[in-house]
Amino acid sequence: MDLGNHPTVESHSDGTVLTSAPQDTPVDRATAAARRVLEALLLTDRANANLERVAEELNGIAEHLEQHAPEVRERMVDMWSGEGVTRHDPVTGPENAIAPPLVLAGMADGSVRGEVTLTIPYQGPPGCVHGGVSALLLDHTLGVANAWAGKDGMTAQLNVRYHRPTPLFRPLTVQGRQESVDGRKIHTIGSITADGEVCVSVEGLFIDKKVPRPR
Numbered sequence: 001m002d003l004g005n006h007p008t009v010e011s012h013s014d015g016t017v018l019t020s021a022p023q024d025t026p027v028d029r030a031t032a033a034a035r036r037v038l039e040a041l042l043l044t045d046r047a048n049a050n051l052e053r054v055a056e057e058l059n060g061i062a063e064h065l066e067q068h069a070p071e072v073r074e075r076m077v078d079m080w081s082g083e084g085v086t087r088h089d090p091v092t093g094p095e096n097a098i099a100p101p102l103v104l105a106g107m108a109d110g111s112v113r114g115e116v117t118l119t120i121p122y123q124g125p126p127g128c129v130h131g132g133v134s135a136l137l138l139d140h141t142l143g144v145a146n147a148w149a150g151k152d153g154m155t156a157q158l159n160v161r162y163h164r165p166t167p168l169f170r171p172l173t174v175q176g177r178q179e180s181v182d183g184r185k186i187h188t189i190g191s192i193t194a195d196g197e198v199c200v201s202v203e204g205l206f207i208d209k210k211v212p213r214p215r
């Protein structure tokens with residue numbers, strides 16, 4: 001993948017923030033509102049929330065946004081331009097309403113780490129995080145760990161082990177670390193822990209390969 005140069009956003013005592021934390025900008029505020037809507041739609045009273053009108057209003061908003069959208073190709077070029085950190089991916093992107101979003105920091109020991117609390121939109125088993133969501137978070141976290149380590153690639157294999165249910169509504173620590181590089185093969189590991197206990201662990205094989213940015 002062509003990650004370009006990724007200047008760090010800011011440094012903290014607990015690491016260097018690698019992903020783009022949500023900012024007080026119209027697009028980030030609108031996306032945060034959309035996330036709120038996703039959750040509220042799942043929680044609201046089916047019978048008494050006047051969902052007919054809600055559907056109409058939401059479609060109105062979608063139409064407005066679509067009317068102001070350039071060609072997808074053009075938008076993709078814009079999305080991938082510049083040297084900033086990713087703002088649109090489905091894990092850390094503050095501009096992506098399906099991203100929780102997870103904020104990841106690079107640590108001096110070479111690992112990357114972030115804390116996130118997942119809620120109803122990410123539910124799998126009752127009260128627990130969907131296994132595919134955990135895999136998504138970890139795939140991306142391993143990708144960022146590779147970038148932090150200085151050699152990244154595309155996921156070829158992701159071996160996910162679910163040790164115990166991952167709880168919703170509790171702070172989760174998501175971590176990744178590049179273990180070794182053997183030619184084009186990159187081995188990276190990671191985990192999701194809750195209250196200090198490992199819920200999910202992964203071993204990833206990445207292959208050094210660049211997908212060109214749209215231009």
Ligand SMILES: CCCCCCCC/C=C\CCCCCCCC(=O)SCCNC(=O)CCNC(=O)[C@H](O)C(C)(C)COP(=O)(O)OP(=O)(O)OC[C@H]1O[C@@H](n2cnc3c(N)ncnc32)[C@H](O)[C@@H]1OP(=O)(O)O
Pocket residue numbers: 003006007008018019085086139140141142143144147148153154155156157184185205207209
């Ligand atoms: C200062 C720091 C700044 C930090 C900045 C932070 C911000 C970071 C920003 C952004 C982070 C982004 C994070 C993104 C994370 C998400 C990642 C994804 O989701 S990637 C999408 C899903 N993955 C695919 O779609 C791949 C699809 N597969 C392929 O394209 C190919 O199969 C590929 C590239 C994996 C390999 O294809 P070939 O043609 O390039 O290579 P061949 O020749 O086949 O293999 C090379 C070697 O690898 C082995 N290999 C390949 N695939 C394998 C596999 N699946 N299992 C085992 N071995 C495999 C082969 O056996 C071969 O080994 P032998 O050299 O012979 O020893």
